[in-house]
Amino acid sequence: MCLALPAIIVEIRDADMAVIELGGVRKECSLALIDDAAVGDYVIVHVGYALTKLDPEEAEKTLQLFAELGEAALAAE
Amino acid sequence: MKYVDEFRDGELAKGLAAAVAIATKCAADATRSYSFMEFCGGHTHAISRYGIADLLPANVHMIHGPGCPVCVLPIGRVDMAIALALEHGATLCTYGDTLRIPASHGLSLLKAKSQGGDIRIVYSCADALALAQAHPEKQVVFFAIGFETTTPPTAVVIRQAQILGLKNFSVLCCHVLTPSAIGHILESPEVRDYGTVPLDGFIGPAHVSTVIGSRPYEFFAEEYRKPVVIAGFEPLDVMQAILMLVKQVNEGRAEVENQFSRAVTREGNLKAQNLVAEVFELRREFEWRGLNIVPYSALSIRGHYAQFDAEKRFPLSYRQVADNKACECGAILRGVKRPWECKLFGTVCTPENPMGSCMVSSEGACAAHYTYGRFKQLVQA
Numbered sequence: 001m002c003l004a005l006p007a008i009i010v011e012i013r014d015a016d017m018a019v020i021e022l023g024g025v026r027k028e029c030s031l032a033l034i035d036d037a038a039v040g041d042y043v044i045v046h047v048g049y050a051l052t053k054l055d056p057e058e059a060e061k062t063l064q065l066f067a068e069l070g071e072a073a074l075a076a077e
Numbered sequence: 078m079k080y081v082d083e084f085r086d087g088e089l090a091k092g093l094a095a096a097v098a099i100a101t102k103c104a105a106d107a108t109r110s111y112s113f114m115e116f117c118g119g120h121t122h123a124i125s126r127y128g129i130a131d132l133l134p135a136n137v138h139m140i141h142g143p144g145c146p147v148c149v150l151p152i153g154r155v156d157m158a159i160a161l162a163l164e165h166g167a168t169l170c171t172y173g174d175t176l177r178i179p180a181s182h183g184l185s186l187l188k189a190k191s192q193g194g195d196i197r198i199v200y201s202c203a204d205a206l207a208l209a210q211a212h213p214e215k216q217v218v219f220f221a222i223g224f225e226t227t228t229p230p231t232a233v234v235i236r237q238a239q240i241l242g243l244k245n246f247s248v249l250c251c252h253v254l255t256p257s258a259i260g261h262i263l264e265s266p267e268v269r270d271y272g273t274v275p276l277d278g279f280i281g282p283a284h285v286s287t288v289i290g291s292r293p294y295e296f297f298a299e300e301y302r303k304p305v306v307i308a309g310f311e312p313l314d315v316m317q318a319i320l321m322l323v324k325q326v327n328e329g330r331a332e333v334e335n336q337f338s339r340a341v342t343r344e345g346n347l348k349a350q351n352l353v354a355e356v357f358e359l360r361r362e363f364e365w366r367g368l369n370i371v372p373y374s375a376l377s378i379r380g381h382y383a384q385f386d387a388e389k390r391f392p393l394s395y396r397q398v399a400d401n402k403a404c405e406c407g408a409i410l411r412g413v414k415r416p417w418e419c420k421l422f423g424t425v426c427t428p429e430n431p432m433g434s435c436m437v438s439s440e441g442a443c444a445a446h447y448t449y450g451r452f453k454q455l456v457q458a
């Protein structure tokens with residue numbers, strides 16, 4: 001039950017609600033647990049509640065690090 | 078899907094696997110091996126599903142931890158939920174994952190439902206609240222299970238129920254705490270029976286940590302000298318976390334590192350933490366399936382919100398129900414035994430008819446091995 005994937009906010013409604021999209025499927029989700037969410041933000045959603053926003057810069061850095069670590073290792077082999 | 082596919086890239090996985098292999102050869106003691114526990118069922122799932130164990134050198138062992146809320150829910154709590162529906166005429170709302178957990182007297186929530194219990198699957202606790210609003214004539218109880226990820230939503234609906242003045246909504250609170258379980262694995266009376274815990278470090282939870290932050294793990298790093306690397310749930314995240322753990326061990330470091338920096342901060346989600354603190358308080362003790370009684374490891378509803386506490390609204394009592402004596406979950410959850418070393422594995426105990434916690438959901442150690450690892454082992458034997 002913990003395998004939530006990051007979903008994008010496509011619409012913000014009133015009463016802390018939003019519409020999110022994941023792999024083409026749209027769903028309602030509550031924003032009651034986070035602040036300053038905006039359309040276009042990616043959020044991690046559990047049981048209908050967004051728990052956190054994803055930081056796109058940090059995601060990019062992590063991906064770059066994967067590539068660097070791997071390249072260095074493959075070159076050394 | 079963005080933020081998913083790139084973190085499952087096969088080419089990058091090869092590179093990371095090579096990096097782990099090189100790192101393990103850099104140990105001061107060339108014969109050493111590494112045992113890491115992934116606490117979360119989500120990581121167990123990723124490791125089994127993507128065959129991460131196959132990408133690791135032979136001297137790196139992954140041990141599946143107790144971080145699956147369905148697995149650690151003790152039978153006695155499921156019995157209480159069943160009693161609510163069958164004996165007290167309540168409408169019980171539950172996440173779908175709990176339906177098949179075998180309870181006492183050959184029952185499960187699913188069977189109780191077929192016997193006429195009003196048991197409904199909800200996707201969110203908000204659905205349970207909406208049901209109570211729409212049906213003032215029903216007593217609606219939400220069966221609240223899970224770790225720090227599902228607790229804040231439960232806090233939100235309890236607060237809403239109070240604001241709405243609902244008289245027919247309550248919560249059977251079974252929320253448990255990750256740090257207490259990690260502490261219990263590292264230091265419990267049973268550790269003496271099982272021998273020393275052969276753990277060199279932990280992969281820390283992904284989504285739980287988005288809520289509680291990375292700070293709570295600093296205690297384990299300092300006090301027990303065990304490195305902790307918080308990791309995302311995608312396979313490349315797990316590979317990188319393993320690499321980071323190997324490096325910490327090699328360099329004699331025991332620190333908290335955050336691989337999942339795209340979602341986790343040191344402080345965590347303060348808004349969620351404050352809500353949880355307002356609605357819940359620590360329980361003195363709580364039974365975990367597979368770990369037994371763990372002190373201060375769960376939450377109950379504060380007195381201020383007592384009218385929404387199903388344990389206060391209904392005459393319910395908790396009775397501990399033992400698992401099959403031959404079940405080795407206690408040793409498996411502490412990393413001392415492997416699923417296939419249990420006599421019941423795959424014969425008496427299967428996912429259809431689990432005897433112990435580790436077989437209950439696909440995120441449990443025994444179930445994961447039953448589903449993904451068993452045949453490979455047969456072929457190799």
Ligand code: SF4
Nearest residue numbers: 404405419426433443
């Ligand atoms: S196989 Fe079943 S009985 Fe054995 S340890 Fe695993 S869950 Fe327990």
